[in-house]
């Protein structure tokens with residue numbers, strides 16, 4: 001048999017029907033639902049008199065609009081509250097495999113709770129009305145974001161209409177240096193291929209560096225596949241995948257476990273499988289990354305300077321750089337380490353898992369945040385992450401250093417709740433998007449790893465975490 | 470969904486790469502549980518001088534005179550001309566809803582982000598990939614000829630310029646058929662309900678652990 005890529009294996013095992021032009025009906029195993037992109041889909045279903053096809057595929061939570069403090073006061077913003085209540089009503093009416101509503105101990109960011117509950121499994125198709133669904137690809141599954149019409153389509157039919165993507169292999173070989181982590185790998189990849197580099201492709205991440213990452217690190221990398229233009233990014237199954245899943249609430253148990261693991265072990269690209277595109281990077285060359293502009297591809301190393309648009313030949317790109325620098329309030333050629341910050345955000349589906357918090361805490365331990373840092377926010381990805389962190393005493397490390405320790409949710413990643421940047425404020429953020437206004441109108445976001453965000457909070461400006469550790 | 474056959478309309482230029490969905494419709498407007506009414510908040514942060522929130526009377530807000538779509542000559546535009554990687558970022562379908570509600574029926578760009586591209590087709594907006602050289606020419610023409618309009622013929626897969634020059638474009642045949650006819654995907658898929666049930670039954674036997 002011809003050597004197959006992991007993508008081909010996952011794709012072909014989900015084809016229900018295929019038209020002559022290649023459009024296929026793809027079966028969906030897991031449907032993750034949150035409050036922002038689902039109300040119109042449930043309403044559409046009702047208006048058409050249709051019923052959900054298989055509610056046992058649904059795992060739902062409220063995360064985008066929920067506040068991260070004063071949970072006893074409920075959701076203050078009436079528009080946000082209505083959206084969360086609409087989700088409650090829709091899930092109660094339809095049913096679901098699991099629902100973690102606001103204030104539930106297992107509530108959290110949808111891309112954190114799926115994996116931690118074992119609801120994301122190798123070999124599945126996983127969708128959600130959210131672009132960072134690519135995160136789940138870390139488990140060797142096909143996971144990608146969909147729009148609300150497609151949420152309705154999956155609710156009604158358990159399928160999606162799709163065409164096969166092209167395939168891209170991104171190999172990161174060698175080793176990562178001290179203080180360099182999965183987030184730096186993700187940003188370095190985007191800096192290398194650009195935010196449209198993966199458009200139309202399904203990305204498989206491989207190579208020694210990716211293999212050596214924990215599941216949480218792999219999730220961080222896959223999370224940002226969308227920022228590289230690819231709807232999905234994934235990693236082959238190995239021992240690390242299997243061990244992570246063992247014993248999780250929705251992972252198979254008993255005889256099913258062995259059967260499942262036998263199958264999961266086949267979920268890798270075969271020797272000699274062909275990709276449409278192959279990109280190679282070396283781990284040793286990756287330094288801690290900091291974005292300087294308003295697109296994740298506008299990124300550089302902590303040891304560099306803000307680039308000068310004068311050096312850019314393409315006029316549209318040059319203008320884009322100039323506009324970005326103006327928005328960011330940065331002068332060309334400023335050393336990145338000289339850029340002072342006002343706020344720090346540690347959280348989001350990219351970096352709010354226990355290992356992320358441990359990495360940040362390792363930098364913060366025994367130190368204090370700089371006085372010019374008005375707010376350093378730590379927002380765990382889920383109630384379970386929060387509990388674990390508290391059991392390890394991480395919350396105290398943060399609060400002793402002057403950080404705020406909050407309830408789980410998306411928070412200042414997109415600032416739909418009360419956590420946000422004020423106009424002109426500069427933030428070191430572990431989230432995934434530095435678009436204009438993303439963290440609050442006029443706010444200036446620099447994407448970094450959890451360790452680098454912690455280092456910035458201590459120094460009051462960007463600082464090379466390799467020199468602190 | 471409204472069918473898209475031949476559309477002739479005024480062109481508005483947005484000369485930027487990487488226009489993201491946060492820019493097309495900022496997050497504070499995603500709290501709505503409706504599909505309509507997003508037009509007045511399309512490009513909100515670029516379009517108005519003040520900060521917009523849901524429930525404001527947009528007609529009374531100060532417009533940003535430097536934002537291109539606020540120029541009188543582009544009022545009523547239904548074709549948006551833009552650059553590479555349009556619609557990147559979040560999967561929010563509120564972005565095409567907002568563009569449609571604003572009045573755009575077609576978007577011409579060098580490239581589109583995948584999810585946004587897909588979302589357009591589901592809402593009756595035609596996203597057209599146009600080669601860079603042709604886009605450069607169009608940006609020049611739009612700037613120099615007030616009232617510049619194009620005719621987009623989806624069945625023929627062509628864009629006709631006022632000077633008679635015709636540009637052909639590619640479009641996925643299945644998506645084209647759906648858009649030309651205004652078909653609802655769900656109805657189409659449910660014609661295969663038996664096949665879905667058969668597939669599901671086979672999968673349950675082979676991989677029971679995906680069903681609990």
Ligand code: SF4
Nearest residue numbers: 132348349410413414
């Ligand atoms: S944490 Fe941010 S990127 Fe992730 S799902 Fe929430 S809003 Fe989206």
